[in-house]
Structure formats: structure tokens, C-alpha cells
Amino acid sequence: MTRMAPSTLVHLFLAASIFTQTFARLCTSPGQLRGNTYDYIVVGAGTAGNVIAARLAENGANDVLVLEAGVSNEGVLAAQVPFMGPTLTPNTPYDWNYTVTPQTHLNGRTFPFPRGRILGGSSSVNYLVHQYGSSADYDRLARITGDPGWAWRNLRRYIDRHEKFVPPADGHNTNGQYIPSLHSTRGILPKSLPGFSHGIDARVIATTQELSAEFPFNPDTGGGDVLGLGWVQSSIGDGTRSSSATTYLNSVINRRNVDVLVNAYVTKLVRTGTVGGKPSFRGVQFANGPQSPTTNVFARKEVILSAGAFGTPQILQLSGIGDRAELTTKSITTIVNNPSVGKNMSDHVLLPNNWRVQGTESLDNLLRDPVAFGAALDQWQTSKTGVLSNGVTNHLGFFRLPNNSPIFATTPDPASGPTASHWEMIVSNFWINPAVPQPATGSYLTLISALISPTSRGTLKLASNNPFQAPLIDPNFLATDFDRYAMRESVRAVKRFAGANAWSDYVIEPVGDLAAQTDEAIDAYVRSISTTVFHPVGTASMSPRNAAWGVVDPELRLKGAEGVRIVDASVWPFVPNAHTQGPVYLVAERAASIIRGY
Incomplete structure (x- = not known):
């Protein structure tokens, strides 16, 4: 800390006396915080947490603390350049570096x-796809929770507050590539259509015309109508990633009523008493690391858990909130016995299907050639244009199995409605395959198929009572006949x-076993390379207020406790028809409205 002249210190002291608070800043140690008590404490500066923090901080009377276990995004080039998204995970400082437990139905992998x-x-760190899912997802959520406020007719109004549709990086004519009336130009998060064209784009659109019965063109998959194939919409503005940090958090980071602390690993919620016969958890304990001392901070109003579909249930369980039988085996005293915590996890299964293709139209050589990639990076840094201003796909689509599919004779349709999908296709102009490294030579097309309406459910459990030990993540992928059938048909x-x-x-x-023809051979191929689209939800599910199951009520208050709400992907009882950042943003916007009472 630099030394200041005495007169400067006096002026700062007087300013603090007048305004009662200093200006917000990004803190790196607990000693930099303005105190240990705030109106609201937000645990997790992620997709949802930053929305909550920003909306609460808009009211200058609210004093907000945001705790983030990770590092700052400032200066992380790969978190700015859209095409470099896949380099941010796994096995990096920007990833929790989780692994799943051996998957029984994926050859034990x-x-x-x-x-x-x-x-x-x-x-x-995601791949930037930004849509909201099917309108049927929200109507189903309203039915499940018994709260019509979660229906699409209500949630869609938050699009106006959330998104800012902007021109793509290359400035091309976007007529026919989206429906402007479904979107907003007044929100906070820039999103756009693809900013770099590929030679295969015309082939994709031609296929929607040639095979229109099975692969119809959808002029806008981001406005509540997902069925069909269309141009991708991404969280990109001016050729740069739009995250909740660069938008929501950045909008309030300089306010005097906000503190943001990085490297703050929350170890548990702290019980602060009993209110209305329920245990109150208005305290949060955190540390910088396993060998660091713990610090307690307290909320006058509420703690909002936004630690994600894995972090939130882990923190709950470490706090004595979960399945008593499981907590007892980890020597944790149960305060709230709720067996739903950490259960009901669902996720989209990813299957990368690769073809070898002619010529050098694909991006594979760019990824192999440091000189070419360096030139592309120079172009991006100079003008925020070129191939790196884009995500990994220009087209995706959502599709249903035929209504007469044999599987429906034994399994009810799991989609959220007749206009919702069973599987997704993502088109990429290069080799994508998490299970198999890029070949040293050749050009490739990847058509990813993803399971969108899974019936398998997984769990998140503690490995021990050590908060710094990663939890046991078991998505239980492809455990049901429907899931296996849908992937085979995809x-x-x-x-x-x-x-x-x-x-x-x-x-x-x-390439390889994609050539399989029989049911058995295709199933073996699916088991051998399927992984995750990393869209986990459901581990702290929303349910009706008086339901015996679920973790939060329709206003996202923690059941059986007081002083805590949960706002993140964990509250979705099922995985929606979307790459999940869009649905999480809308849930967080409504949650902020509920908390603020407007």
C-alpha cells in the first residue's frame, strides 16, 4: 500500500464521514472489506449472482457483498476472444476442474x-450460445411450481431488461437470420448473430430446404420457438464475449454500496438464530484456501446462494442442510433434513459426430498453424473482427422424435410440450471431440448431437466434510431406455x-465408429465418446410452497430455513431446451424483482 500525504488522508476521512462508505472496488483479501455486515451477501459472482448483485445495488440503500471463489476476469484474453472459449476449460486456473464419477452407462468412463x-x-468460460429455450419450458415450470409468474408470458418481459441485440462483428446484413420483434436493443448484455461466415453456411441452409420435413429452417431459435435449424445467437458484442461480469457486475462495480471479493471460497452458511420456528442462516463463512483462516460475514436481510448447480448443493450440505442419512456418514450435524438437496440433477449429453471432408475450407489448419492463428489473433486485437470474433458454431437446431416412435409406447414424452425438442444438432466447421484429440492432418465437419429432454437423473454428494474436497458428481448419463433411444436416433x-x-x-x-448401422453398434459408439454439454440443473429444485420435495419455494426461498434464497441453475427442476445461460439470466432477473418487490 502506497503512503499518502497527511492532507490526503484527512480529505479521505472527511469524505468517508460524509458518505458513510468508500467507493466499491475489487477486493482480493478480507481485510479490504468495509466491514463484516451487509444488507445482502451474494455467494458466487457467476451468471445469476452478478444479475442479483447488480439489480440489488441499483437501489443505493442496499449494501451488497459479492463473494467469488475464483479469480478476476480482468486481463484474461481467452475470456474476451469468443473463439478461444474452449481453451478456458478444462484443467486451467479458470475452471473448478471437476470430473464425473465413473459413468455406468458410458463404459465406466x-x-x-x-x-x-x-x-x-x-x-x-462457456461457448457463448445464448437463447432462452422453448416457451413450453417456462409454462411447465409454472405448472410444476404452481406459480404462474414463471410462465413464458411473464418471463419473456425480462428479455427487454436483459439483452441488447447488436450488429454482428462483420456488419453483414442480418435480414432473415432472426426476428427483431422477439428481441431487445435496450438491455444490458450485448448479443449478436455470427460475426464471421463459413463456406459451409450455404450448405447448411440448403439442407434445410432439401430436407425441410425433418430439418426445417427456423428464422429465430432464440425467441421461445426452438424447433428447426437456424442461425446461432451468442453472447458477443463488438466481437468480444459478453459475460455477467463484463455487463451486470461491471455496471455496479464502482458504486459505493458494493464490495466484490475474489478468492473467497465459501465453506458453509452460518446459523444466526431461529426466526418463525426455522433456523436462520444469515451468516457466511469463507476462506482463501485450505490453509487460510476463515472469516465470517453477515447479512441484515438475506444471503443469496448463486454458487451454481454444484457449488450450491455442496455449500448447503456442508452447512447441515441436506439428506440426514448422507450427512451423518460425513460427520455433519443435520440442521435441516431435506433429502432433495443434491438430487434430481439433469444435463444435456454431448455426442460429437465427425466427418472427414474435402479441401481446406474447415478451420482445422488454422488450429494447427501457430502463424495463422497468430495472424487471426492480431486481427482480433486490432479490429475485433475475423474468425476469432465468432463462437464455435454458426448454426444449431432443435428437433423432435417422430410421434410414432416405438419408444413412446413404453415411455411418456418427456419434452416440456409438443413444441419442445428431444435433441439438438450443432454444426461446427472443424474437429470438435472432447474424447478424441484433433487428428494431425485432414479437414473435418462436426455435427454434435445433444440429448435435450433426458429422463435420467443424477446426484451431487459430498466426498467428505472437507469443504475443499471436490464433491462426487454423478450425472448418471443415459441410464434410461428413452435417453439411449433418443441418442441412437440422433x-x-x-x-x-x-x-x-x-x-x-x-x-x-x-470418422471411426460413426459408420455403425445397427442399434447395438450405434449404442456402443454413443457409449464410447459421449460426454457433457455442461448444462447441469436441478440440484436445488424449485417446487410448490408446501410440497414435501424440492429445495426452494416458487420465490426461491430455501425450504425449512430463513434468510436464504437460491438463484442459479440448480433451481430448474428439469433442463430446458437451451444452452442454459439464457434461462438462468431470465430466472435471475425475475428473482431480483421478487427480492426487491417490484
């Missing part, structure tokens, strides 16, 4: 499960897509 450990959370569908005339002079052959 284990693999990384990326989660952002950085300001912005997973919105700072493989057949993407093969039909790649077999269209539009690809006849481009696609050479499928």
Missing part, C-alpha cells in the same frame, strides 16, 4: 465437467443431414 471459477462464472438423423445433396461434393466419410 470418467471425464471433465467444466465449471467457471472466475468472475462471471460459466458465462465467462446419430441416424445427423447422418441423414450429412447425406443431403448439399454435402455430396464435400463430405468424404464418417
Whole structure:
């Protein structure tokens, strides 16, 4: 800390006396905080947490503390350059570096499960796809919770507050690529259409015309109507990633009523008494690391847990809130016996399907050639344009199994409604395959298929009562007949897509076991390389106020306790028809309205 002249110290003291608080800043140690008591404490500066912090801080009377276990996003180039998103995870300082338990139905394999450990959370490390899902998802959420406020007709109004649709980085004409009336230009988070065109774009659109019955063109998959294939919408503005940190948090970081502390690993909620016959948890304990002393801070009004689908249930369990039988085995005293904590986890399963293709139109050589990549990075740094101003896909689509599919004779349709999907296809102009490294030579097309309406449910459990030990994450992927059937049929569908005339002079052959034809061989292929799209939800599910199951009520208050709300992906009882940042943003916007009472 630099020394100041005495007169400067006097002026600062007088200013503090007048305003009662100093200006907000990004804190790196507990000693920099203005005190140990705030009106609101937000645990987790991720996708949802930063929305809550920003909206609460808009009211200057609210004193807000944000605790983030990770590092600052400032100066992290890969968190700014859209195309570099995949380099941020796994096995980096910006990732929690979780792995799943051996997956019974995926040949016993284990693999990384990326989660952002950085300001912005997973919105700072994801692949930037930004849509909201099917309107049926929100109507289903309203039915499940018994609260019509969660229906699409209500949630869609938060789009106006949230998004700021901006021109793509290359400034191309976007007519016909989205429906402007479904979007907002007045919100806080810039999003855009693709900012770099690929040679395969025309082939994709031609296929929607040639195979329109199965792969119809959707002019806007981001406005509540997901079925069909269309142009991707991404959290990118001016060629740069838009995260909750660069938008929501940045909008309030200089306010005098906000403190943000990084490297603050929350170890548990602290019980502060009993209110209305319920234990009150208006305290939070955190540390900088396993060998660091703990610090307690307290909330006059509420603690908002926004630590994500893994962090939130882990903190609850460490605090004595969870399944008594499980907590007892970890020598944790149960304060609130709620067996739903950490259960009901669902996620989208990712299956990368690769084809070898003609020529050098793909981006594979760019990724192999440091000189070419360096030139692309120079272009981005100079003008925020070029291939790196884009995400990893220009097109995606959501699709349903045929209504007469044999699986529906034994399994009810798990989609949230007849306009919701069962699986997704993502088109990429290069090799993507988390299970298999990029080949040293050749050009590739990737058609990812993802399971969107899974019926399998997994769990998150403590490995021990050590808060610094990673939890046991078991998504239980492909545990049901429906999930296996849907993935099998998605493989057949993407093969039909790649077999269209539009690809006849481009696609050479499928790679490896994608060539499988029989049910058994396709199932074996799916088991061998499927992983996660990293969209976990459900581990602190929302449920009706008086329901015996669930973790939060429709106003997101922790059941069986007082002083705590949960606002993050964990409250979704099922995984929506979207890459989950969009739905989480809308939930957080409504949560902020509920908390503030407007």
C-alpha cells in the first residue's frame, strides 16, 4: 500500500464521514472489506449472482457483498476472444476442474465437467450460445411450481431488461437470420448473430430446404420457438464475449454500496438464530484456501446462494442442510433434513459426430498453424473482427422424435410440450471431440448431437466434510431406455443431414465408429465418446410452497430455513431446451424483482 500525504488522508476521512462508505472496488483479501455486515451477501459472482448483485445495488440503500471463489476476469484474453472459449476449460486456473464419477452407462468412463471459477462464472468460460429455450419450458415450470409468474408470458418481459441485440462483428446484413420483434436493443448484455461466415453456411441452409420435413429452417431459435435449424445467437458484442461480469457486475462495480471479493471460497452458511420456528442462516463463512483462516460475514436481510448447480448443493450440505442419512456418514450435524438437496440433477449429453471432408475450407489448419492463428489473433486485437470474433458454431437446431416412435409406447414424452425438442444438432466447421484429440492432418465437419429432454437423473454428494474436497458428481448419463433411444436416433438423423445433396461434393466419410448401422453398434459408439454439454440443473429444485420435495419455494426461498434464497441453475427442476445461460439470466432477473418487490 502506497503512503499518502497527511492532507490526503484527512480529505479521505472527511469524505468517508460524509458518505458513510468508500467507493466499491475489487477486493482480493478480507481485510479490504468495509466491514463484516451487509444488507445482502451474494455467494458466487457467476451468471445469476452478478444479475442479483447488480439489480440489488441499483437501489443505493442496499449494501451488497459479492463473494467469488475464483479469480478476476480482468486481463484474461481467452475470456474476451469468443473463439478461444474452449481453451478456458478444462484443467486451467479458470475452471473448478471437476470430473464425473465413473459413468455406468458410458463404459465406466470418467471425464471433465467444466465449471467457471472466475468472475462471471460459466458465462465467462462457456461457448457463448445464448437463447432462452422453448416457451413450453417456462409454462411447465409454472405448472410444476404452481406459480404462474414463471410462465413464458411473464418471463419473456425480462428479455427487454436483459439483452441488447447488436450488429454482428462483420456488419453483414442480418435480414432473415432472426426476428427483431422477439428481441431487445435496450438491455444490458450485448448479443449478436455470427460475426464471421463459413463456406459451409450455404450448405447448411440448403439442407434445410432439401430436407425441410425433418430439418426445417427456423428464422429465430432464440425467441421461445426452438424447433428447426437456424442461425446461432451468442453472447458477443463488438466481437468480444459478453459475460455477467463484463455487463451486470461491471455496471455496479464502482458504486459505493458494493464490495466484490475474489478468492473467497465459501465453506458453509452460518446459523444466526431461529426466526418463525426455522433456523436462520444469515451468516457466511469463507476462506482463501485450505490453509487460510476463515472469516465470517453477515447479512441484515438475506444471503443469496448463486454458487451454481454444484457449488450450491455442496455449500448447503456442508452447512447441515441436506439428506440426514448422507450427512451423518460425513460427520455433519443435520440442521435441516431435506433429502432433495443434491438430487434430481439433469444435463444435456454431448455426442460429437465427425466427418472427414474435402479441401481446406474447415478451420482445422488454422488450429494447427501457430502463424495463422497468430495472424487471426492480431486481427482480433486490432479490429475485433475475423474468425476469432465468432463462437464455435454458426448454426444449431432443435428437433423432435417422430410421434410414432416405438419408444413412446413404453415411455411418456418427456419434452416440456409438443413444441419442445428431444435433441439438438450443432454444426461446427472443424474437429470438435472432447474424447478424441484433433487428428494431425485432414479437414473435418462436426455435427454434435445433444440429448435435450433426458429422463435420467443424477446426484451431487459430498466426498467428505472437507469443504475443499471436490464433491462426487454423478450425472448418471443415459441410464434410461428413452435417453439411449433418443441418442441412437440422433446419430441416424445427423447422418441423414450429412447425406443431403448439399454435402455430396464435400463430405468424404464418417470418422471411426460413426459408420455403425445397427442399434447395438450405434449404442456402443454413443457409449464410447459421449460426454457433457455442461448444462447441469436441478440440484436445488424449485417446487410448490408446501410440497414435501424440492429445495426452494416458487420465490426461491430455501425450504425449512430463513434468510436464504437460491438463484442459479440448480433451481430448474428439469433442463430446458437451451444452452442454459439464457434461462438462468431470465430466472435471475425475475428473482431480483421478487427480492426487491417490484
